[in-house]
Amino acid sequence: MNATATASLFIAQGITPEISTEGLGDLLAASQETIGLDVDAVRDAMWDQVGSLSADENLNGWHVIDFRGGVWWPNDDATAEIEASSEPAAEVIRICEEADERGEWVS
Numbered sequence: 001m002n003a004t005a006t007a008s009l010f011i012a013q014g015i016t017p018e019i020s021t022e023g024l025g026d027l028l029a030a031s032q033e034t035i036g037l038d039v040d041a042v043r044d045a046m047w048d049q050v051g052s053l054s055a056d057e058n059l060n061g062w063h064v065i066d067f068r069g070g071v072w073w074p075n076d077d078a079t080a081e082i083e084a085s086s087e088p089a090a091e092v093i094r095i096c097e098e099a100d101e102r103g104e105w106v107s
Contacts, residue, residue: 053096055089062092072096074103 053064062082064072074082078095085091095102 053093055092057088062088064092064096069107071106072100072103073106078102 053066056063056065060073061079062074066072074092074095078092078099082088082091082095
């Protein structure tokens with residue numbers, strides 16, 4: 001199993017990088033000894049997946065979805081900026097990352 005597949009397995013089971021160094025330290029160490037798991041590669045792969053946001057558009061407009069299913073909806077001003085952009089999917093993610101106070105996270 002490669003690092004990305006291992007990270008996906010951890011994430012699917014609700015294990016995130018925030019707790020990997022403390023709560024999963026023993027598990028990762030045992031996995032490293034048993035199967036030669038590269039702990040640093042798994043941690044990096046987990047961060048790559050956890051840090052990912054995706055843009056989506058539906059009848060209510062553009063919004064952002066995080067890896068856990070949280071949804072960020074932009075406020076009216078941000079929505080106008082997103083709709084005026086030539087790349088609205090990239091714009092909604094940029095605004096969410098740089099100024100999430102211009103909208104609201106909903107789980």
